[in-house]
Amino acid sequence: MNLLFYISSFVAVAATILAITRFHPVHALLYLVVSFLAAAMIFLSLGTPFIAVLEVIVYAGAIIVLFIFVVMMLNLGKDTALQEKNWLRPKVWAGPCLLVLILLVEMIVLLLNAPDVTMHITVVDPRKVSLSLFGEYIIALELVGFLLMAGIVGAAHIGKQKKKILHRFLN
Amino acid sequence: MHQYLYLIPALPLLGFLILSLAGKHLHKRVIAWIGAGTIGAAALITILLGIEFLQSPPASGAYTQLLWNWFSAGQLSVAVSITADALTLVFIFVITFVGALIHIYSTAFMRRDRDYARFFASMNLFVCSMLVLVMADNLVLLYLGWEGVGLCSYLLIGFWYETPANCHAANKAFYITRIGDTAMAIGLFLLFKELGSLHIATIIEQAPKHFEAGDTHITLIALLLLAGGIGKSAQLPLQTWLPDAMAGPSPVSALIHAATMVTAGVYLIARMHTLFQLSPVSMTVVAVIGALTLFIAGCSAMVQTDIKRILAYSTISQIGYMFLALGVGAWSAAIFHFFTHAFFKALLFLAAGAVIEALHHEHNIFKMGGLKNSMRVVFLTFLAGAASLAALPLVTAGFFSKDPILWYAWGAANGNPFLWILAIAGAFITAFYSTRLMLVVFWGERKTPVGDHPGKWMTVPLVILGIGSVAAGFIEWPHNLVHFTLFSEQVQKVLPAVVLKQNLPSELIFQGIAALVTFAGLYTGYVLYYSNKGILEGWRQSAALLAIRNFLLGGWGFDDLYHALFVQPFLFITRINKKDVFDRLYNGIAQANININRLLSLTQNGSLRWYIAGVLLGILFIITMQLL
C-alpha cells in the first residue's frame, strides 16, 4: 500500500503539472481529472475510502463536469489555447514560478523541522464519519446547507442573462 | 510749586491727547493755543520751580514725586516716579522754554499745513517724552522717555510722509537710534543683574560699593549705556542718521535734532556719571568718540550746501564737544555747552527755517544770498546764533561754554593734548563754516526772490532766542575772568567737579589760543567766501580736492560703508529667504508623501494576477520570518 501512495502521489503531481501547463482548457481539465483520480488513490491509501469515493464522484465528476460544461458553452477552444500559448512565455511564468518555488522550499524546510511522526493508518470507515457528521458537527452540516443555498441563489442571480447586455442607460 | 512737578510732563501729554483725539475737528487757532499753550504753561511752571529751587533748595537736592507704581515683579520694582534735581532742571528748562518758543514759532511756520493738529500733537508728545526722559527717577522710565522721543523723532522726520525720501530718513533715524537703544537695554539688563535695581539714585549709591574701579562689568555697562547715548546723540559711529533727519520741518530740527533729543545721550552719561567714573576705559572712549566726532562732523559741515545739513553736521560736532567734556570729566562744562547750544542751535534752525520758507523751500545756500537787508530780523538773529556757534569770544554764549571744554580737554585729569588738538581744530572749523554760512546766505547778490516775510509769531521767538544765544553765557564765566559761576555751582550739586592736572600752564593761554583760532577760522571764511573767491575756484579745478570734498560731503562715506556692510547683507538674507526654507522642508515632506503615493498607486493596477502576487509576497514574508 505504501507503493500505491508513492505512485499515486507521483501521478497526482505529474498530472497537476500537466494540468496547469496545458493551453487548451479541455486538456487541462482532463489532466485535472487524472490528478483527482490519483488523489483519490492517495485517500484510499490513507485509509479513507469514503473520501476517495467522494473525490471521484464530486470533484472529478460533478465539479469538473461543471467546468467542461461552461467551457463547451462558451465554446472556448483553439482561440483560447492560442491566446494562452502566446501568453505563457518564460518571461511570464519564470518569475512567479521562482518565487513559488522558494516558497515551496521554505515550506519544506519548515516541515522538515517539525518532528517526524509515522502515521499508522487504520481505516476510518464511513460509518464513523457519518456519526461524527450527524453528531457533533450537525450544526456545521446545516450551515453547509446554507452555504450551498447561498451558492445556488448567487449563481442563479448572476448567471441570469438579460436580453439587453448593455447597461440600460447606455442605449 | 514742587507739588505740581507732575504737571510739567502732564501738560504736554494733555495737549497731545486732545490734539490727537479731537484734532481733526478743532480750528487751527485752537490747535495752536493748545499746542503751544501747554508747553508754555509747562515752561512757566518750570521757571517758577527753578526760582523756588534756587531760593530754597530741597534738602535732598531734588524734588521727587511718586505718581504710581508701574510694575514690580520679583525683585524688580519700577515706579512711575519723577524727580527734579539741578541737572534735570537745566534740561527741563531748556526743553520747556526753548520748546515753547519753537512751538510758538511753529504756529506760524506750519500755518498752511494740512496736518496742523498732527504736527502739534507729535510735538507735544515729544516734549512730554523728553521731559519724562530727564525727570525719570529710574532707568526704565528713562528708557520709556528715551524710546518715546525716538518715536516722536520718527513721526516728525517723516511728517511729510508722502515723499518717500522723508520716510526713509525717518526710518533710518529710528533704526540707527534703535541700535543704540538696544545696546542700552542690554546695559540695563546687566546693571540690574549686578545691582538688583534700576532706580537711578540707588544705582548711583550702590555702584561704588559693588564695583571696583575698572571692573569689566562696569566697563561693559558703561560702554553699553554709552552706545545708547551715541545712538541718540548721533555720535560716531552712529551719527549718519542726523543729517538725513533734516527732512522734517525746521521747527522739528530745531527742537528735536538740535536742542533737546540729540542731547539725551549727554544727559544719560551725566546722569550715570558714577558708573562712568568707575570705568576709566569708558571715560576715555567717551572723550575719544566726542573728539573724533566733533572733528569729522565739522569737516563735513564745511562742504555741505544744504543749509539744514550744515547745521545738522554742526550739531553733531557740537555734541561731540559735549561728549568730549563728559569724557574728560568736565561734567558741568558739558551741561553748560548743552544749555547754550540749545539756544543758538535752535535759533539757527528756526532762522534757517524762516529763510527756507521765504525762499520757496530752497535749501541750497548757494542759491540764496543777499538776504542781509531784505530779511533784517532774521539776519540779525542768525548772526547772533552763528557768532555763538563760532564762539566769538566774550560776547557770545558759545564762547563761554566752549572755552572751558577746550581748556579741560587738556587740563582735566583725563585730558590729553591730542584731544585738545582735535578740539581746537574743531573750533577753527566751526568758526570757518559759520562764517561761510553767514556770508553765502546773507551777503553777496540775491539769487532767489524773497517770498513771505516771517510774521511776528516767528520773529519774536527768534529774537528771544537770539538774546539767549548771546546772554545765556553770562551765567557762567570762566574762573580766571569774572568768576561768576552760577551754573556750575548748581550743577555741581549733582555732578562732581572737574579734577585738574597738576602743573598746568595758565588757562589764559588756552583761552587766547582758542580766541585766535576762532578768528583764524573767521578770517579764512572771509577770505574764501567774500574777499577772494578765486582761491576757491582754483581749488575746484583740482580732482584730488574735489574727491576730498565729495568724501566730506557724503559724511566720510559712513553711509556707503554701512550700506555695504549691514544693509545689503540683511536685505540679501531676507530676500533669498522670503519663502522660508522651513516651508521648503515641509513641502518636501509632503511631496515625498505624494511621490510614495504615486508609487503605491502603481500597485493598484487592477490586474488580478498582480493582486495574487501580493498574496504570494505576503506568504513568502511570513514563511521567511518563521525560517529566520
Add this chain to the structure above:
Amino acid sequence: MPSFTVHTVLIVSAVLFVLGLIGVLTRKNVIFMLISVEIMLNAAGLAFVAAGAKWQQPDGQVMFLFILAMAAAEVSIGLALVLQIYHQHKTLDVENITALKDEAVDEMV
C-alpha cells in the same frame, strides 16, 4: 496497514498546493485560475485527510466533505461570473478586465 511519515504526506500536499498557486499566478484565463484554485483546495483537503488519518479521527474527513461543498458552491458562482464576464467583455482574459484600478490623478478636487 501502510504507514507513512507526516513529512511525506505533507510534502506531497504542499507540492500540490504550490502547483495550484503557480497555476493561479501564471494563467490569465479566468477558467484556468478557477481550475488552479480547485487544485489548491484539493491539496488542502489532502492535508486534512492525512491529519485525520494520523489521529485516526473522522474529523479530517468531515472537513474534506465541507471543503468539497464549499468548492462546489464557489465554483458554481465562479462559473456564473465567468458566463457574465464572457458576455460582457467577450473575453476571459483577466489582464483585459482591469477597469477598476487607481487612476492617475492630475488635478485634485
Add this chain to the structure above:
Amino acid sequence: MNELQFEALLPFIVLAAASMAVILLIAFRMSHTVIQVAAFLMACLVIFAMWYVKDTLPQSVPPLFVVDGFGALFTGMIIFSMMAVGLFSYIYFEEREENPKEYYILLFLATLGAATLTISTHFISLFIGLEVLSVSLYALIAYLRNRNNAVESGMKYLVLAAVSSAFLLFGMALIYMETGSMEFERIAQSIKESSSSVLFSMGFGIMVVAIGFKLALVPFHLWAADVYQGAPSPVTAFIATVSKIGVFAVLLRFAQSVNLPQYPLVISIFSVIAMASMIVGNLLALRQQNIKRLMGYSSIAHFGYLLVAFLPGNAAGVEAAAFYLLAYSITLLAVFGVISVLSTRMKDAEDLVIYKGLFHKQPILTAVLSICFLSLAGIPLTAGFIAKFFILASGVQQNLWLPVLVLVITSVIGLYYYLRVISTLFAASSSTGTTAKTLHPFFYISTYIALIVMMLLLFWLGIFPGRAVEGIREFLLIR
C-alpha cells in the same frame, strides 16, 4: 443539544430562518417594499432573540460554538450593521434592479456567516462561517451584474477569496496535524503539552493570509479598493463592517484561546503587517478621487490601527478593539449610507467631484458625512477619537512604541485626505444639481433619521463613552 443551548443559538437560528422566509416571500411574489419591511422586522426579531437569550449566557455548544458575551457583543454589532445596510439597500436598489429581492436572502446569509464566526470555537465552524460569508459576498458584490465593474470586482474577490481560503485550510490542516484537534481550547492544551510548535506556528502563519485578506491588511490588501469601488454601496458598507467584524472577532477569540501573544514571532509578524497597513493604507488614500476607493484605503489603515490593539493581547486591547470596531462600523455605515442616498440610477456617488459644495444642497447629509470623516480622522467629540485613544492607550500600556509611533505619524498623514473630503464638502458649490428622486418618502425619512441617529451616536460615544465602555466590559466578562 439541550434546550438551553438551543436558546442560546436562537438568534442565529432566527437569522437562518429569515433567509428562508425571504425565499418564501419571493415565492409568493411579494413586492420589494414588503420584503424590505419583513427583513427589517426579522432583524428586529434577531435582536429580540438576543435580548431573550441574554440571561442564559455564556452557553457552550460543544464542539463548534460558544455563545458568550464576547460573541453576543460582536454579533450585536453585526446585526446592527446589517440592519443599517438593509435600510440603505432599499433606496439604493429600488431604482436599479427590477429584481432586488434575492439580495435580502444573500444579505441574511452573509450576516449568518459573519455572526457564526463570532461564536466559533472550532476550525470547522470558523471555516463554514467564513465560507457562508464569502460565498454570499461573491454574489452580493456582483449583484448588479449588468454593470461591468460589478462582475469584475466579484471575480477579483472570488478568486482571491478562494485562494486565501485554500491557504486558510492548508494552515488549519497543519495545525490539526500537529495538535490532533480543531477545537481552540484543545489546540491550546495540546501546544502547551507538546514540545515543538513548528507546525502550529507555520499553520497559523499560513492562516494569516486568509485573515489578512479578509481584513484587507497589507500585503493582502490589493483587492480592497477595487471591490469597494465595484460593489454596490450598501454591499461595500457590508464588507467594510460586517465581514470584518466577524473575522476580527474570530481572530481575537482564537488569539485569546491559544494565547498568541506569547509567540514573539506572531507578534512581530503582526506588528509588521500592522505598520505596513497603516503606512500603505494612508498613503494610498492620499490623492484618491473616488470616495469608495478612498474608504477602501482608509479601511486598510484602520485595520492596521486595530491590530495595534490586538497586539498586546490583554483585556484592555480587546476592549479597545471592540470599541474601535463599534465606532468604526457606525462611521462607515453612515458614510456609505450617505453615498447610497446620493447615488443615482446612473452611477454611484463615488467621484469626489459630486461632493463639491454639498453643504449648500444637502446640509444634513454634509453634516453627517463630515462628522463621520472627523471621526475617522480621530478628532475629539466624535467616537473615532475615543476609539483611537483607547487603542493608543493599550499600545502604550504594553510599550509597543514603534507601532504606536507609526500609528500617530500615519494618522497625521491620513488626516490630510479626510480633510480633503471635508473641505470638498464645504467648498464653493459646483453647478451640477442632484436629480430628484421619486421614491416613497417613508424610506427617505427613515434613512435620514437613521443617518442622524448614527451621527448622534458618534457624538454620544465621543463625549460620553463611559457607558459604552462599561457595557463592552460587562459583555466581555461574560465568558
Add this chain to the structure above:
Amino acid sequence: MILVWLIAILLIGGTLCWLLAQWNKVFPKWIALCATVAGLVLMVWLCLQYKNSGDGAGSEWFINYRLSWIPAFGISFHLALDGLSLVLLLLTFFLGILSVLCSWNEIKEKHGFYFFNLLWTLAGICGVFVAMDLFLFYFFWEVMLVPMYFLISIWGDTNRRYASYKFFLFTQAGGLLMLLSILALYFIHAQQTGIYSFDYFDLLHTSPGASTAKWIMMGFLFAFMVKLPVVPFHSWLPDAHSEAPTAGSLILAGLLLKTGAYGIIRFVLTLFPQQAQAFGWWAMLLGAIGILYGAFLAFAQTDLKRLIAYTSVSHMGFVLLGIFAFNEIAMQGVIMQILTHGISTGALFVMAGMLKERLHTRDINQMGGLWTAMPFMGGAAMLFTMASLGLPMLGNFIAEFLILIGAFSASAALTVLATLGLIFSACYALRMMQKVFLGPATVTAPLKDMNVREWVMMSALTIGIIVLGLFPQPVIDMVKGVVGALVD
C-alpha cells in the same frame, strides 16, 4: 460650576447661531455678541471675586470643579481656575467679542455656521485654559482645532485649503505626540500608585525615570512648540494666519498661540521640572532663534497678513525665552507678553482685515499713503506697530522688558541675541508702516476711515494695550501666586 457655564454659554450660543440662521440672517451675529459679552461680564465678575478673595494667596485654586466622566479610565471632567487661567480667560472673551465684531460685515455667507465655528473655537480655548484633567485638556485642545479649521477652509482667502490643511496637520501631529506622552504618564502613574487617573493633580506627583521623563516631556513640548510656534515648526502659522478670515487670524494670533505657551507653563514646567530645566538652554536658544528668524522673514514679506504672522513667530520667541529662563520676572513677562501680543497682533490683524475690506488686497506693494485718507486708522496702525516693536508705554514693552531682564540672569549670551530682535522688529514694523500708510498715495479710490463699529474695536484694543503698558501691576499681582509656585 460657573466654569461649566462659561463654556456652555459659548457652546449653546454657537449651536443657536447655527440653528437660528435659517430664520434670520442677522440673528447669529447678535447671539454671538451676546454670548461673548455675557462671558466677559462673567469673567469680570470672577476677577473681582478673585481680587476680593485675597489675590496671590499662594497657588491656591480659586475654583475647582470636578465631575466624573469616564470612570473606567479614571477620566474626570475637572475644571479649575487660578490667576493664570483667569487672565487668559479674560483675554479670550475680550478678543472673542472683538472677533465677533470684526466679522460683522466681513462674512457674506453661511452666517450661522460661521458663528457656530467661531464660538466653538472660543469654547475650546476656554476649555484648554481651565481643564485640569489631562485627557480633558487634550480633548479641548482638539476641539478648538476643528472649528478653526472650518473657519479657515470655508471663509478663508484664495489659498485657504492649503493653509487649513497645513494648520490642521501640524497641530494634529503635535497633539497626537502629546497624547502619547499623556498616556505614558498615565500608565507610569498607575504603575507607581495603582491608581488610574488622568487628573493633573494626581499626575503632578508622578516621577518617571529620568530618561523616560525626558521623552515624555518632549512629547508635550513638541505639541506646545508647534502651537506656539517655535521656529522649525512654525511653518503652518504664516499660511494659516494670512488665509484665515480676520476673526480667524485674530483668534489664531491672539488666543490659539497662547494655548501653547499656557501648556508649557502649566504642564511642562510642573510635571517635569528637572527635565525642563535641563532643556532650558536649548529652549531659550530656540526662542532667540525664533525672535530673529521671525523678524527676518517678516521683513521680507509683501503680504500684509503674512508679515504680521511672522511677527508673531518673532514675538512668541520671547515667550519661549522667558518661560525657560525660570525666574519670576521673566515668567511675569511671559504672561504679559501673552496678553499684549494677543492685543497688539490682534489689532494688526483687525487692521489688515479692514484694509482688505477696503482695498481687496493684502499686498503691501499695492498700498501706500493711506494715512491721508484714513488718519484715524493710520494713527491706530502706528500705535500697534509701535506696540509690536516694543515701544514703552505700551504693553508689549513691559512684557519684553521683563522677559529679557529675567532671561538675562539665566543666559546673558542668548538674551543679548534675543535683544537684537528689538532692532529687527523695528525694521519690519517700520517697513510695514511705510509701505501701507506712508509714502505717496497709490490708491485713488475714495476710502472711508473707520466707522463706528471699527472705532469701538480699535478703541478697546488701544485702551487695552495702553492700560497694560501703564498699569500692568494688577495683572502681575493676579498671576503672582502661580508664577511664584512655578519658579520655586
